[in-house]
Amino acid sequence: EVRLVESGGGLVQPGGSLRLSCAASGFTFNRYAMGWFRQAPGKGREGVAHINTFGSFQFADSVNGRFTISLDNAKNTLYLQMNSLKPEDTAMYFCAATARLAYNYLPPLNAVAYNYWGQGTQVTVSS
Numbered sequence: 001e002v003r004l005v006e007s008g009g010g011l012v013q014p015g016g017s018l019r020l021s022c023a024a025s026g027f028t029f030n031r032y033a034m035g036w037f038r039q040a041p042g043k044g045r046e047g048v049a050h051i052n053t054f055g056s057f058q059f060a061d062s063v064n065g066r067f068t069i070s071l072d073n074a075k076n077t078l079y080l081q082m083n084s085l086k087p088e089d090t091a092m093y094f095c096a097a098t099a100r101l102a103y104n105y106l107p108p109l110n111a112v113a114y115n116y117w118g119q120g121t122q123v124t125v126s127s
Contacts, residue, residue, distance in 0.1 A: 009121030
């Protein structure tokens with residue numbers, strides 16, 4: 001059974017930084033993508049960033065230049081480094097994964113493209 005567990009969320013002031021981690025277990029796939037999505041109260045789930053096992057990645061325009069994503073294949077752990085945080089970044093952040101991908105394929109940065117989900121970690125940006 002695939003399990004994704006997020007950590008690293010919290011309260012931070014505007015302009016601050018946080019690093020989210022997502023540990024995957026039960027993962028036996030060798031071609032997969034993992035990503036971060038977020039959902040603010042009253043809003044839909046939006047893609048933040050994702051990366052595949054070949055290192056191809058994509059960011060949402062709203063976070064490009066402020067966030068970085070990395071994947072430790074050996075540890076099956078995904079990271080999201082968030083810098084210059086803004087109040088509008090406040091949301092529940094979810095880790096997601098999808099597997100059995102074609103060579104160097106990166107799916108759309110869309111929740112429907114992902115099969116496995118974590119429970120989420122809250123990020124609050126406020127002074």
